[in-house]
Amino acid sequence: MKIKENKIESWDLVIKSKSGWFNLNLKEIYLYRDLIYLLIKRDFTTFYKQTILGPLWYVIQPLVNTLVFTVIFGKVAQISTDGTPPFIFYMAGTVAWGYFATCLTLTSNTFVTNASIFGRVYFPRITVPISQVVISLFQFLIQFIIFLCFLFYFLFKGADIQLNNLVLILPLILLQMAILGLGVGILISSLTAKYRDLTFAMTFGVQLWMFATPVVYPLSIVPQEYRMLAALNPMTSIIELFRKSFLGTSSIEIVHIIISIIITVILFVIGLILFSRIEKDFMDTV
């Protein structure tokens, strides 16, 4: 159905049936920036009000994971760690991957967990996953501090670690992880909104993805001819860069980083497109 736009009168808002590919309103997100802030604050306060163990859990989780990896992959399987102490090697991977995985799992549930509020009031839906990506930073921060403690311990002990000025790009690494986690998260949330059974595949999928990423092994053990293939996984370059800056070991090449950034942007845009389409009439499918 085509209706001529009324050009004489100016309307503040025109509600149409969903049409066009992409109608994410950036100005609107800016207008709702206070909401993003308040959502972050809400999640932060409720999290700490509800569980005393909450922050502690953030500490225990990466430590246990690192220990398990150290024993299984380091001691039993004896996978190379490019010469760095296995414990700090696995910890770097776990902490960096942890941020991405949290972003991904949190944002991928956007529609399902917020169905009741989305059904009753309009606000740009994207504010919810954005706030979750930010709130996940707190978790990362705690784990990162633990990581730094261990890092300095190993440095003090004189282990073969070259902390270098690449660490300055940490914010950029985090930004890319946030964008990737957000992009893939909202992409999955758009799919799970329609096809609920995909939710069950999520945890499984995140785990598989981790093993496809050099978290428990260095990129250097991947045969040269498969490195480009590995680089198609945007997390490969992110984890390797993280380790390169803090531990000084990596076989990442500049081309891998460029591929990773391009794929991140592509996934993010696809996620946004799907999300902006689904958010319109998601309520009808609940």
Add this chain to the structure above:
Amino acid sequence: MTIAIEIESLVKRYRLGVIGHGTLYRDLQSWWANLRNKEDPNSKIDSIENDQEHILALKNINLKINEGEIIGIIGANGAGKSTLLKILSRVTTPSSGLIKIKGRMASLLEVGTGFHPELTGRENIYLNAAINGMNRKQVSKKLDEIVDFAGVKKFLDTPVKRYSSGMYVRLAFAVAAHLEPDILVVDEVLAVGDAEFQKKALNKMKSVSQQKDRTVLFVSHNMESIRSLCNRAILIDKGKIISDGKPEQVIETYIANNLKNTKLHHIWKDKNTSPGNDIVRLQSVRVFQSEASKELLNIDVSKEINIEIYYWMLKDGQRILPRIWVNNSFDIAVFESCNVSPMSKNDDPLFAKHLESGLYRTKCTIPKYILNTGNYLVSIIISKYPFERGGGYLVFEKNLISLNCIDNSDLSNFGYYDRLRGNIRPQLLWETSKQKIQSDL
């Protein structure tokens, strides 16, 4: 007058049934076909209106709403009122058609949306306002007003999970009402609060619209509040606007529509399923005036109205109280009556007697010149004796009979052409006499 909202051929189609079961493949297929501008292999050739997978909640709605209007939207459950509000407040999108809106809109579709139980009242005010598009600065300015209106000053820093439901409703409404939107959309949320709060909320909505030409859209089943608040009403039935105009007219149409099926004569053939329970069941209800046999269309208020109730007493030794409630067309009570002596002119011989089982008849006569012109609804009730406040109903047939009353008296000879004012039209005693002038002055 400027237009605040313009709705053009709005259609909303819902898909029925389970979604997501094996549809991923089909959706991809349709999507791929769409992308190449080919025909969707999964589209149905049936008419859109009545295929089995879809339901039309709104069918071609066209509406222009002026700035400053307070519009009441009425209609039966499932008529499409809430769907319309949901599309207006952008919770969902139309299937086709267009809505153009001027100004900022806030909606209150459900009380306490977005309230988090763990957060304090203050935190929730900010969060809820932000969800509705207000920034922190604006809220801070309004905070005192909101708190005052909601009356939760003492509990401002208490988590809302400890609030009473009344406080919850008040706070939620207060936030929405103080958002200062140009357009306020309110679904039937006020039904939750107590009477005093409802009054306060209605007044607030009225003042909101009067201050700065704000537009209010308001869904309610309470005809009285629609009538007192709105200056225009819209009746939606089965996804279409069937009446639009002054609230009184629209409400009349709504009631009249509801009553299409209401007859003056009801008979229940089956003794086992007719209204009632295992103590008493209705057999028939009939309304007649003097010519007992004639099928009545209109009730003449200048004659007595007889309501006859036949019912089976199914157990021995029961004591019952036959009652009627009479409401006007706005469903507001006009009067009630039963056969206890202070309410009955005569002494009902079987009043409060232990009845043996069998068929009984109770006749109630409404004297002439009680009802006014217009529609009245009569509810037939049989309750236990002795009277139990608000309970003990054995039969409760709400608004079973509709009386369409006309006034055949020759009022027009005296220049009265309109309906007389009021719910009742009593004949009173009047006496005028010339007074002797006292010579005091």
